[in-house]
Amino acid sequence: MADRPTTDRPTTERPVTEMTFEEALRELESVVGRLERGDVALEESIALYERGAALKVRCEAKLAEAEEKVSRITLSADGQPTGVVPLDAG
Numbered sequence: 052m053a054d055r056p057t058t059d060r061p062t063t064e065r066p067v068t069e070m071t072f073e074e075a076l077r078e079l080e081s082v083v084g085r086l087e088r089g090d091v092a093l094e095e096s097i098a099l100y101e102r103g104a105a106l107k108v109r110c111e112a113k114l115a116e117a118e119e120k121v122s123r124i125t126l127s128a129d130g131q132p133t134g135v136v137p138l139d140a141g
Contacts, residue, residue: 067105072113079106 067075082103085091091099127133 067102067109070106070109072110072117075106075109075113079103079110082106 065074070078082099086096086099086103
């Protein structure tokens with residue numbers, strides 16, 4: 052049995068932790084598409100699913116990081132949230 056072409060492998064072998072949000076999202080979309088088509092072997096499906104889960108976590112982390120950079124939560128004296136202040140305001 053011949054090896055499958057490299058197109059059946061994850062889009063990139065780059066570590067997920069080194070990816071930008073855009074790179075991780077693009078690969079996640081590719082992984083989801085391949086899994087939805089169902090044209091990969093079981094073992095590869097499992098590997099793709101695991102890679103997709105890691106990519107999802109990366110995207111969520113990068114979004115949270117960006118949100119934190121854009122705004123900060125302001126707290127009242129008793130620690131209750133009172134709103135947000137743009138990062139560049141203080």
